[in-house]
Structure formats: C-alpha cells, structure tokens
Amino acid sequence: MTVERRELSIGGRTIPLEIHRVPRARRIILTSLPTKGVFRLSLPRRISLAKGMEFVSERHDWIADALTRWPTIQPVGHGSRVPFNGEDLLIEWEPKAGRRAVLMGNKLIVGGPEEHVPARVARFLKEAALKDLTERTVALASAHQLKVAAVSIGDPSARWGSCSWQQKIRFSWRLICAPEFVRQYVVAHEVAHLRHMNHSADFWAFNAELYGGPVTPARAWLRAHGSNLYRIGV
Ligand SMILES: [Zn+2]
Numbered sequence: 001m002t003v004e005r006r007e008l009s010i011g012g013r014t015i016p017l018e019i020h021r022v023p024r025a026r027r028i029i030l031t032s033l034p035t036k037g038v039f040r041l042s043l044p045r046r047i048s049l050a051k052g053m054e055f056v057s058e059r060h061d062w063i064a065d066a067l068t069r070w071p072t073i074q075p076v077g078h079g080s081r082v083p084f085n086g087e088d089l090l091i092e093w094e095p096k097a098g099r100r101a102v103l104m105g106n107k108l109i110v111g112g113p114e115e116h117v118p119a120r121v122a123r124f125l126k127e128a129a130l131k132d133l134t135e136r137t138v139a140l141a142s143a144h145q146l147k148v149a150a151v152s153i154g155d156p157s158a159r160w161g162s163c164s165w166q167q168k169i170r171f172s173w174r175l176i177c178a179p180e181f182v183r184q185y186v187v188a189h190e191v192a193h194l195r196h197m198n199h200s201a202d203f204w205a206f207n208a209e210l211y212g213g214p215v216t217p218a219r220a221w222l223r224a225h226g227s228n229l230y231r232i233g234v
Contacts, residue, residue: 016039028055076232094111095113133187136187172229
C-alpha cells in the first residue's frame with residue numbers, strides 16, 4: 001500500500017489528502033478521518049491517479065459537509081488549558097523556567113522560547129502517558145500471570161489501544177488526558193487480549209474481571225468525550 005499526498009482546497013482551507021493504493025480494493029473509496037485531519041482516497045490497482053482525483057473533485061460538497069464535523073483544534077500556549085488525568089491543567093509559560101515542563105498543582109510550567117511551548121507540552125504528556133500506561137499494564141498483566149512483551153504509545157486515529165499476537169501492547173498517548181477510570185479500562189481491555197485475541201463473551205467477561213467491575217461507564221465516557229482528546233493542538 002503506497003501513500004501519496006495531495007492537498008485539497010475547500011472553502012479557503014487547505015486539507016491534506018492521502019492517496020493509498022489498495023490492490024485488492026474493488027472501487028474508489030474516499031474517507032474522512034477527522035481525528036487525523038486528513039481525507040483518505042483508496043484506489044484499486046487499475047484506477048489511475050487522475051481518475052481518483054476526478055472522483056474527489058466530484059465530491060466537493062460531500063467533503064465540505066464532512067469538514068463541518070471535524071473537531072476544531074485548540075491551540076496550546078500560555079494561558080490555555082489541556083486536559084490531564086481528567087482535570088484541566090493551565091499552561092503557564094515562563095521563559096526562564098527549564099526546558100522540561102513541570103507540573104505544579106493544576107499548572108504546567110513551561111520554559112524556553114514561546115514557540116516551543118506546544119512541543120514541550122506534547123513531550124510532557126507523552127512521557128507521562130508512557131510511564132503511567134506501562135506501569136498499569138505491567139502490574140495488571142503480572143498479577144494475572146500474563147506475559148506482555150512491550151508497551152508503547154502512539155497517536156492512532158481510530159483506536160485507544162491495540163494488542164498484537166507478539167504480546168505487544170500499544171496505547172494512544174491521549175489517554176493520559178482522560179480520567180483514571182477510563183485509562184484503567186483501556187489497559188484492562190488490552191491486557192485481556194493477551195488471553196483472548198477477539199471480542200467474544202469470554203473476552204468481555206475477562207475484561208470486566210481485570211477491570212474489577214462493569215466496563216460500561218468507561219466505554220460511555222470514551223464515546224462521549226473521546227473526540228475532545230483529539231482537539232488538543234500539540
Ligand atoms: Zn479490543
């Protein structure tokens with residue numbers, strides 16, 4: 001699957017378009033990916049790029065309509081707020097503070113040049129996410145004699161976590177912004193996949209057992225608020 005990039009100009013906005021070659025696809029598919037901020041065009045082998053672009057331009061109105069449902073990204077800078085562990089942190093830029101962002105109560109103190117603030121906030125969130133999610137995963141897996149090969153974080157657009165056949169578990173770093181009960185649910189979900197690589201009734205029973213209660217409230221939280229976590233502009 002190869003990826004090419006183009007840009008779409010819609011209502012004064014420039015929107016990236018990813019073009020994928022999907023040899024087994026039987027028709028052209030255009031998808032809106034709000035959390036990644038791109039549209040994806042999937043092309044079967046025998047369809048030319050020009051044909052694909054024609055397909056896209058014929059769908060100008062559909063694209064404009066889909067765009068209205070994209071989340072607006074909240075810029076991160078001095079005085080803005082980012083969710084962290086279910087609460088709001090106030091970003092305070094202090095040019096003389098150190099390179100590493102420091103948490104003080106409900107404030108995050110960020111030093112250095114102002115244009116580096118978003119990157120430093122991102123680094124703080126990702127480091128905190130990796131530490132927290134790794135500790136929870138290792139603790140839960142070892143308490144149930146399950147082997148986890150690796151824990152990592154990323155920024156997938158459509159899932160909060162994944163578990164591979166190689167026992168590697170990967171999470172969205174954005175989970176560090178969610179309340180603890182939500183994070184713990186996602187951890188229990190992926191750890192449960194170490195035993196059941198499916199979503200069978202047995203899997204869900206084990207997920208609830210690992211979580212220590214019904215998983216419905218955490219799942220409901222993600223459905224209701226999960227898209228907000230993609231608005232953080234870092
Ligand atoms: Zn799952």
